Amino acid sequence: MKKSLRFTKISVLLVAAISMSLTACGSTGPKGGAAPVQAGDESKLFGLSKTETPDELYEKAKKEGKVVVYSPSARANDAKKTFEAKYPGITVEVFKLKSNDLMDKLIKEQDAGLFNADVIITKEVSGAVGEEMVKPGRVYKYLPEDIAPNVDEPFRTKDGYANYLEMxxxxxxxxxxxxxxxxxxxxxxxxxxxxxxxxxxxxxxxxxxxxxxxxxxxxxxxxxxxxxxxxxxxxxxxxxxxxxxxxxxxxxxxxxxxxxxxxxxxxxxxxxxxxxxxxxxxxxxxxxxxxxxxxxxxxxxxxxxxxxPDAGYVYMAQKAPHEYAGKLFIRWMMGEKDGKGAGVEPFNELGSWVPRSDVKSKNAIPYEKLNMWTYEAKGFYTNSAxxxxxxxxxx
Structure with missing residues (x-):
């Protein structure tokens, strides 16, 4: 936590001021990073990408050949196995890191002009992910419009989609x-x-x-x-x-x-x-x-x-070098349009909830009935230390 909170309050405010019009938008080119949001453009504001079908993404992803994933969870490796079987020709490289170490690695790499990661799976680090990674546009939300209607709030409109939640x-x-x-x-x-x-x-x-x-x-x-x-x-x-x-x-x-x-x-x-x-x-x-x-x-x-909620957020990394493979892998982990894709199975377990109305929980109580506070990154970031x-x- 000490490492991740290395920005001063002044620098955070400066970043926030510069980034007021930035969002986790979902449809940028491999070198585009996060894009400015115009007032009223909800599809960009909420990171909802135009629907690119799995077949369309696969054709482009095959040319990229791989997808690089940073994740604290071994579940990414479980999703990797079924993904590679479904989409031959694309290799999933998973780097397992604790969330705070993942943050430090990604930030240092990007500050050095190195854009290695495509997909980021991370837990919050006392609000630092939201404040130091999402707000400056280092990572952005990718939630296709054909999947979004079945995603439970607040993750449909929140600036990050959670593929699973614990508590x-x-x-x-x-x-x-x-x-x-x-x-x-x-x-x-x-x-x-x-x-x-x-x-x-x-x-x-x-x-x-x-x-x-x-x-x-x-x-x-x-x-x-x-x-x-x-x-x-x-x-x-x-x-x-x-x-x-x-x-x-x-x-x-x-x-x-x-x-x-x-x-x-x-x-x-x-x-x-x-x-x-x-x-x-x-x-x-x-x-x-x-x-x-x-x-x-x-x-x-x-x-x-x-x-x-202790959410496992899924993001696309800024300037992802394998953008189409990254999007395809995220769709796979989400369970695809109907929520029945094999990629979601490692995330849907006892004590873990997938916040989609069309994914049947293995828990006795569904996610929407859990009595939890909303996780607002800024409040936690300000108070955690x-x-x-x-x-x-x-x-």
Whole structure:
């Protein structure tokens, strides 16, 4: 996170001023990069490209011969296998990088005049992807018009399309509890839960810290949830708002901090333990629950909101050298026009949602019914470092 937030506030403002008319538009030439948007031109404003059929793209992509992908997820390699079988003559080169390292690599390359990447798959890095990559036009959204009508909001009109979403939420032991033992985040600050909440160290993961940053950014919701829970207005004890107050009281309640999400699930979910604790883990680890026979279940409705989406955004890179192959690969990962293409299958798993109305989720609850805050990059970018410092000072 330190690396990705190397721009000063002044430089960010300058970039924003210069880039007000830029967007993640979808129909630029290989050397064109992001294009200016004219007021009222929604197809460009929302990055909706004219529909180029897979056959049209394939004919052009065969001349390019390959597509270069930067991704933190191994799912890109799964999509690669089926794509190469479907479209012989095009090789998919996947470079697996953590999202913050991916950002640094892409920015350094582009600043040096090197445009190697075609497709970027990335999680947010506390708002830095939106502020340092999307706004300056380093990456742009590609969402074909024949697919767009089936994409759920906010990703249809947001400046980035998410091919899949996960979240950080609470899990409980199903042998100890017949139903969810908490219904509000504020429950975790009460004496009943002292020492019985397991967390991943948020200093080790921007995505886990984003959950707490989301509470600070949406402090009015946290304030209302407090009143709903305790029947009185919240009193702040040296904190700025209800989000910070929650973090403070949670830390005072002595949560157990572990290294990773899998460790949290193991700690609360081993069969026969009947653990009375709850833990915050990533929904993408629900495959581990099945594989390891853990007795845990997620809580998908917590007041005021269950979580913030941890989205895997898909972008075209500025001046992509293999533009048509890149577009074809993105369509493949999206599942094509009907949502049934094999490329979407690695992204549609337990604990992972594809935000398309025509893709049936493998989860018990569909994406559109998840009770989540909207992830606004600017708010997280502005507040994340401050929340991180606040967490450190509470040690």
């Amino acid at each position: 950080r939420t609470l899990y409980y032991n199903t042998e100890a509890y017949k139903s969810a033992p908490v219904s509000s985040w504020w429950d975790l600050t009460t004496p009943e839960w002292t020492g019985k909440v397991y967390l991943v160290d948020p200093l080790s993961s921007p995505a886990f810290m984003d959950l707490f940053t989301g509470m600070v950014v949406n402090s009015d919701d946290m304030k209302k949830a407090y009143k709903d829970k305790f029947g009185k207005e919240i009193e702040l004890h040296g904190t700025e708002n209800a989000g910070y107050e929650f973090i403070k009281r949670l830390r005072e309640n002595k949560p157990v901090v572990l290294k990773g999400s899998g460790d949290v699930l193991d700690a609360i979910g081993k069969a026969g333990t009947k653990s009375q604790a709850v833990g915050v883990a990533v929904s993408g680890d629900e495959r581990k629950i099945e594989d390891d026979g853990l007795k845990v279940a997620p809580i998908y409705d917590i007041k005021p909101k269950t979580s913030v 401050k929340v991180r410092d606040f967490w450190i000072k509470l040690k």
